[in-house]
Amino acid sequence: MCHANCKNVKVGCNKKCPCDCADDCPATYYHPVCGVDGKQYKSKCHADCKNVKVGCYKKCPCDCADDCPATYYHPVCGVDGKQYKSKCHADCKNVKIGCNKQCPCDCTDGCHGSYYHPVCGVDGKTYKSKCHLDCKKVSECPKIKRPVCGRDEKTYDTKCDAKCANVDVHCNGHCPCDCVKMKCQTVVKNPVCGINNRTYDSKCHAMCAKVSIQCLTNCPCSCEADCLDKKAGLVCGADGHVYTSECYAKCSNNAVECKGNCPCSPCNERCVKTGIKVCGADKKTHESKCHAECKGTTVQCTGECPCDPCSHCGEGGPKVCGPYGKIYTNECFAKCSGKRYFPCPSYNGGHKRY
Secondary structure, eight states, rough: OOHHHHHTTTOOOOOSOOOGGGGSSSOOOOOOOEEESSSSSSSHHHHHHOOOOOSSSSSOOOOGGSOOOOOOOOEEETSSSEEEEHHHHHHHTOOEEEEESSSSSSSSGSSTTTTTOOOOOOTEEEESHHHHHHTOOOOOSSOOOOOOOESSOESSSSSSHHHHHTTTTTESSSSSSOOOHHHSSOOOOEEETTSSSSSEEEEHHHTTTOEEESSSSHHHOHHHTTTTTTTOOOEETTOOOSSSHHHHHHHTOOEEEEEESSSOHHHEEEEESSOOOOOOTOOOOEESSSHHHTTTTEEESSSSSSOOTTTTTOOOSSSSEEGGGGGEHHHHHHHTTOOOEOOOOOOTTTOOOO
């Protein structure tokens, strides 16, 4: 070096010629890089010296992810369910992006984010699009229109649409609501004739029109039709025929001879069925005490025949005793039983008395 200085020549490298450009790189500096030629160099300086571009700033081999910006972090979730630092890192692994966010992905991530075409689901919720609806496996409101009127006095295509709008249904059909829509929609059609001689679909429709009902058929009314809403009860007409009610008998221009089946009897005309049957001395069951007496017999007991043989015995009277310690309420019950009986013994001194 001294001799070179004497000649005013700068030192190119501290070795025998020829010099290498790498001799200009710091000898102590070590930061390995991998060139695009697949070779490893001590530093970028050494790679530049060989006119080789740096593939990555680490030992060989390079990874494609090394081309991605190191400081860039925008996580994505791949279709393989793995999370990557960025789209670049996912592309490097030849993995398609499932969604542009951290894992896991939601099925709605596959729906176009900016697309907004709201649809209503049968669960009463509004979704951004049909894609979002299908993703949640919810059915769309029916396309067939069955209008309803909401409490907000607006008409909706279906009950489902009203539900999506968080509005209760006021009545079926278009707004505004009226008595028929609110009360008669579910009523079975059963024509009636009003006192104005107009036929209505049902009693409900007549009531909504504030019209009294003349008969339970189409107008015009007939006598028989007028009997449909009258109280039923068999009667015997003067012509000897049985009618289902007094009204039908009158419609046939027949007076009622008696209530019940034909033929009539004086007892049926005079006596009323009380619902309390009796058993007569003639061993027959009669509709009431009046019917029994009308037939010329006395009441043996209340209820249907046969009677209890001891039913005529009262509860009063001194008790009597029978064989084997049997005690009867009174002498009547003892006689009725047909058993031998005798006065019950009476004891003093704290013993039992009957």
